[in-house]
Amino acid sequence: MNKKRLTIIAGGLWCIIGLVLVVRGLSLYQLAEMEQQATEIAITISGIAAGLIGLIKGKFVLSKTAHRNKNRIYNLDDPVALQDIFSKPFYFLIPMMMGLGILLRSYNEYFGGYIVVAAIYCGIGMALIVSSRVYWFTESKIRKPENP
Numbered sequence: 001m002n003k004k005r006l007t008i009i010a011g012g013l014w015c016i017i018g019l020v021l022v023v024r025g026l027s028l029y030q031l032a033e034m035e036q037q038a039t040e041i042a043i044t045i046s047g048i049a050a051g052l053i054g055l056i057k058g059k060f061v062l063s064k065t066a067h068r069n070k071n072r073i074y075n076l077d078d079p080v081a082l083q084d085i086f087s088k089p090f091y092f093l094i095p096m097m098m099g100l101g102i103l104l105r106s107y108n109e110y111f112g113g114y115i116v117v118a119a120i121y122c123g124i125g126m127a128l129i130v131s132s133r134v135y136w137f138t139e140s141k142i143r144k145p146e147n148p
Contacts, residue, residue, distance in 0.1 A: 001081065003074050010069065010085050011135025014128045021125030025050070028105070028118035038115045050119035054126025062131035070135055 029047065032038035069086065076084055101121070108117045 001079060003076065003078070003080055006073055006080050006082070006085055007070055007135050009082070010073065011066075011132045013085070014066065014132035014135065018125040018128030018132065021121045021128065023125075025118045025121030025125060028114045028121060032114035032118060036113045036115070038113065042115060043118075046115050046119045047122060050122040051126055054123040055130055057123065058127035058130025062127045063134050066131045066134035 029038075029043050033040070033043060072087060073080065073084065104111060104117045104120060108114050111117060
């Protein structure tokens, strides 16, 4: 597989996971309304805040991570494999993030209810979607790692 294809797959994966988190967040907003009697105005304010925070986090935080990952991919030796899509430590982070999501949903009452958990899901999802553009629309600033 070539590096360009791996980069496109990485961006697609970030975008798909972001969309899944936003959809999951929207379903949690429905639960907040039905099971915890959250008002429509509270859900609207929470959704807008989550979207704005997600946009900002995606532009200024996760975009840097995406740039680093894209540069890492372009610095790999050819040919690249699908498992090279992320660095090895990231593969340990994924199950921890999934576990945290399960924990947040299971104990949502301690964190402010489904409305707060939904905002977290939507915010992270939005950030992933926004930062996925790095993989498709920006030129890679390839920097070879310096070996002393």
